[in-house]
Amino acid sequence: MNLGKITDLLQGLLDTKHARAAKRDAEIQELIDKLLKKEAKYLGKIPLAATEKETKKLKRQLVVCRAQIAKGMEALSD
Amino acid sequence: MLKQILLPVIFVILGAGFWISPNFKEIAAGVSIFLFGMTFLEDGFRTFTGGVLEKILAKTTNKLWKAISFGVVSTTLMQSSSLVSVITISFLSSGLIGLAAGIGIIFGANLGTTTGAWLIAGFGLKVKISAYAMPMLVFGIILVFQRSKNLKGIGYILAGLGLLFLGIHYMKEGFESFRETIDLAQFAVDGYAGLFLFAGVGIAATVIMQSSHATLVIIITALSVGQITYDNALALAIGANIGTTITAIIGSLSANYQGKRLAGAHLIFNLTTGVIAILLISQFIWLVDEISNNVGIAADNYTLKLAVFHTLFNMVGVLVMAPFVTKLVQILERAIPAPMDSIVETRYLNQSVTEFPETLLIAVRNETLHLFNNANKIIAHGISIHKSTINSDVDLDETIQGSKELIVEDIDAQYAVSIKSLHSAITDFSGNANTEMNSDFANKFYELRRASLRIVQAVKDTKHLKKNVTAYIASDNDAMRREYNNIRINIARILRLISKLERGDANVDVHDLDENKLSAKEGRNATLRNIDQMIRTKAITPEMATSLMNDLSYSKSIIRDLTRAGKILFNANAITLPDGSGIVELSDDEIAALSEIKDV
Structure with a gap:
């Protein structure tokens, strides 16, 4: 095998569309997992909120977090 | 003004030298080819610096010993302390690594660059390296013309090594022929006078060629054919070490205050190391003899003994200076302060980060x-x-x-x-x-x-x-x-x-x-x-x-x-x-x- 083929093979392994897509999916999945943890945290905190202002903020955080998860899921299924 | 005069003066001196001696022409051509090879080699390694080296640099410089090790290893592999210095200044200026880590890398690079002397003395002079140079050049240049960036990089490295070998070959031939007409060893100067004189010559040669590596090759090849004495060669090596800081200082002119601090550290390290080597020259010579005896280097193998000396005095420099890195950082921060009115000036953007x-x-x-x-x-x-x-x-x-x-x-x-x-x-x-x-x-x-x-x-x-x-x-x-x-x-x-x-x-x-x-x-x-x-x-x-x-x-x-x-x-x-x-x-x-x- 000549040098060109070896470097092409290495480049191929590193740069194929498939590898890039897999990397991207892994990143999104990691992000979704992080957001799911946040969602659970907010859900746990809402019943413990001391003031209405705090409850409202937590609910808002929950809504945004769920919207972000939905976007991530959508990107993953594409 | 000086710049305008310097170039014509160098041209006249070289022209006269070529006219008087064809052997001098051969030596000068060898140096030129060697320097050209260095630039090829640097270009080749630069191709591969896009990612890997930077990631290693960012991760392996959190402790002083790691930074020193990085400097030693990277300089040994690339055989270019200048490239390692440029990368370090670039990363320091961009804020990715701290000054202490940068100083550690420079210390290590000084030690790593001494492997060059070992390669030349142990391999370059023993083997007919011109036989390797030609195929390397041919394969290298073919690869340089390829479209792939990686192949191009490999091509530059091969061609660079080929040119380095060819340069060493010409220098060796030139000095050997030179011996038949003039014996330069007759100009040898003994004692401390010789030490200071030849250290000065080493500084001047390195400043002119902008490469301590090139100076060292000349020293080793001249020493191998007996054109200079062993004692004077040691002084020249000390001078080359000091002279190389001028390259770092010139390189830091376009850098920000961090780059200037690093060049300051480089200067302090090499000056201190040089002074230690000059003051303790007798002890160093004795130690080199002892080490050479123990590792089986013949008593008259002065080129390898020079390589031992080069590594030894740089190692002593690292051991002496390493405990004072924190103090050195404080001194440099005081001497070269960050711009006070930094609100109007860029803190990170300068020419050195564009490398x-x-x-x-x-x-x-x-x-x-x-x-x-x-x-x-x-x-x-x-x-x-x-x-x-x-x-x-x-x-x-x-x-x-x-x-x-x-x-x-x-x-x-x-x-x-x-x-x-x-x-x-x-x-x-x-x-x-x-x-x-x-x-x-x-x-x-x-x-x-x-x-x-x-x-x-x-x-x-x-x-x-x-x-x-x-x-x-x-x-x-x-x-x-x-x-x-x-x-x-x-x-x-x-x-x-x-x-x-x-x-x-x-x-x-x-x-x-x-x-x-x-x-x-x-x-x-x-x-x-x-x-x-x-x-x-x-x-x-x-x-x-x-x-x-x-x-x-x-x-x-x-x-x-x-x-x-x-x-x-x-x-x-x-x-x-x-x-x-x-x-x-x-x-x-x-x-x-x-x-x-x-x-x-």
Whole structure:
């Protein structure tokens, strides 16, 4: 095998569309997992909120977090 | 003036030398080919610095011993302390590594460069290296013409090595023939006079050739054919070590204060090492003899003994200086202070960071953060809130609603002093960066330029908003004061979140920016719903309502621009990976849709 083929093979392994897509999916999945943890945290905190202002903020955080998860899921299924 | 005279003088001296002696011509040609090979070799390694080397550098320099090891290994592999110095200055200037780590790498590079003497003395002079040089050159040049970047890099390295070998061969031949006509050893000078004289010659030769490696090759080849004495060769090697710092100093002229500090450290290290070597020359010679005896180097093998000496005195230098790195950092920080009025000057962007796309990207990001920091202060003061309030944990609603304190500052003047110059530099450096890099890098630079533009726009919008904030902050009209305070609270919240993101607060992340934006959107919606009622109840006049609606629009723009800039700058993947986190970001329309949900 000549040098060109070896470097092409290495480049191929590193740069194929498939590898890039897999990397991207892994990143999104990691992000979704992080957001799911946040969602659970907010859900746990809402019943413990001391003031209405705090409850409202937590609910808002929950809504945004769920919207972000939905976007991530959508990107993953594409 | 000196520069203009120097070049013709060198040409005349060389011309005369060529006319008098054909052997001198051969030696000079050997040096030229060697230096040409060095540039090829550097170009080759530069091709592979795009990523791997930088990642290793960033991760392996958190401890002094690691930084020194990195310097030794990288210089040994690349056989170019100049390239390692350039990379180090570039990373130091961009803010990726600290001064102590940079100094450690330079110490290590000094030790690593001594392996060159071993290679030349142990291999270059023993084997007929010109036999290797020719095939290397042929294969190398063929690869240089290939389209693949990696093959091109390998080609440059092969061709570079071929040229180095060829250069050494010519120098060796030249010195051997030279011996038949003139015996240079007759000019040998003994004792300390010889030591200082030849150290001076070593310094001068290295300054002229800008390469201690080239000087060392000349010393070793001349020593191998007996054209210089062993003692004088040791002095020349000490001189070459000192002379190489001139290259570092010249290289640091285009660097920022950090690069200059590093060049200072290089100078101090090499001067100290040189002084130690000169003062303890007898002890060093004895130690070299002892080591040579123990490792089986013949007593008359002066070239290898010179390599032992070169490594030994640099090692002693590292051992002596390493415990004082912290002190050295303090001295250099005092001697070369950071620009006091750094608010108007770029902190990270300078010519030295343009050496590599990675360092430039990091420097542009850090400079944009610098701009962000300056802008946040102007914006906070523009809405009459102290930066200390933003950075604290006090309740913003209570503090802002309860305060009528006005901060008087000229935003135009502040913009001219601390925004415009930074934004221009970011635009300039990131714009010029786009020409020769891949699309991933080009996109990142584009995003950072966009972040910078949004930050500037937020400052400009604050200027418009400031007029009415100033008018209503202490107004007797409760409704207007309350509504303007709400605007201030919403802007203060985003400034606080950004401040927390900048400090790396574990309780927040970049995705919280969307929640903040939704909160601001709800606040604006509530105000817009109240406006009609406030007019009806004559709490505000229609003119006041118009001002309020205009200013709501400005506040919306400020929050939107700061949010977008924050997402670009604080996204964990923003620099190292494709922008995966951006996928879950909510658009303005999606935020608007969420604000309609009654339950929120």
